Amino acid sequence: MRRSEGPWQRHDDLKVKVKRIALLLEREYGVPQREKGSDPLDILIQTILSQNTNDLNRDRAYERLKSRFPLWEDVLSAKTEAVISAIRPGGLAGQKARRIREILRRIKKREKKLSLSFLKGMDSEEIKKLIGGLKGVGPKTVHCLLLFGLGRDAFPVDTHILRIGKRLGFIPERMDAVKAHPWMVPLIPKGKSLSLHLNLIRFGRSICKARRPQCKECFLAEERLYHSQ
Ligand code: SF4
Numbered sequence: 001m002r003r004s005e006g007p008w009q010r011h012d013d014l015k016v017k018v019k020r021i022a023l024l025l026e027r028e029y030g031v032p033q034r035e036k037g038s039d040p041l042d043i044l045i046q047t048i049l050s051q052n053t054n055d056l057n058r059d060r061a062y063e064r065l066k067s068r069f070p071l072w073e074d075v076l077s078a079k080t081e082a083v084i085s086a087i088r089p090g091g092l093a094g095q096k097a098r099r100i101r102e103i104l105r106r107i108k109k110r111e112k113k114l115s116l117s118f119l120k121g122m123d124s125e126e127i128k129k130l131i132g133g134l135k136g137v138g139p140k141t142v143h144c145l146l147l148f149g150l151g152r153d154a155f156p157v158d159t160h161i162l163r164i165g166k167r168l169g170f171i172p173e174r175m176d177a178v179k180a181h182p183w184m185v186p187l188i189p190k191g192k193s194l195s196l197h198l199n200l201i202r203f204g205r206s207i208c209k210a211r212r213p214q215c216k217e218c219f220l221a222e223e224r225l226y227h228s229q
Contacts, residue, residue: 005030011186014170016197020186021168021220025199028219032198034151040094040116041072043149044131047141049086052093061090061145072114074105106134107229116149124152139181160204161197167208168223 049065050058065086069075075083083097090096108114119127132142135153139157157165157180166172170187171180182208188196207214215221 009022014187015189017168017223018170019189019192021170021223022189022192022199024220026202027200029202031195034194038149038219040119040145040149041114044103044137044141045072045100045118047144047148048096049087049090050104050144051092051096051141054085056073056116057090061087061093072104075106076101076114095136103134103160105134111116116145119145119150124150124154139178143181147193147197153188153191155181155197157181157184157194158201160201160208161208163210164200164204164208165226167213168220 045065046058049061053061054060065075065083068082068086069078080088080097080101083101084093087096087100089144104114107116107213111118119131122130127146128139128142129152131137131145132139143154143156146152147156157171157177159177162171162177162180165180165184166173166175171183175183203220204210207218
């Protein structure tokens, strides 16, 4: 499965390659749109709940949390044990509950209210420093906040994207997810971050699966020119 190192690594080649992949994915799956009216704080909490679990469990945890504590203020004033119990379906409930409550406390202290609307007026790099400095908020979480909560050109790299990127050769084989975030940013065609992110995840779930990739059905198989298999 080792790919030979070579000119495929050149940055301009990779930009062309990623652009082509984005177009092929859109041709197959269409152009996904961002949900309108997404609240940045809701997105941040949802993304923390999504860590180390799947979408189904994340959604169950989030729905239980919102049904027991309709306002973020309620989460802050509740006992940690009650928050842990609410989000248990999402896994790592103790750690996530403490982190969520600490993040809410920090926001309240800074803004005197529980809202991240102030981020809308900030530059993305400033947001990465400010929100990325909170405990439990890694690069993927910040990029999700930027992309889904604030409509910025950001590119979260999750396990699907890391795997596919390596198989298709636009992420170096030994690179980890933390390093893959800054690596990907200059490779994304302008205005295509949401589309490429969501379509790659769809592709990873249906075709380029972790254990048994459906290579015979793969409409990106031509990209095997730089392929690791
Ligand atoms: S050919 Fe197979 S491994 Fe390669 S991208 Fe397609 S499904 Fe994934």
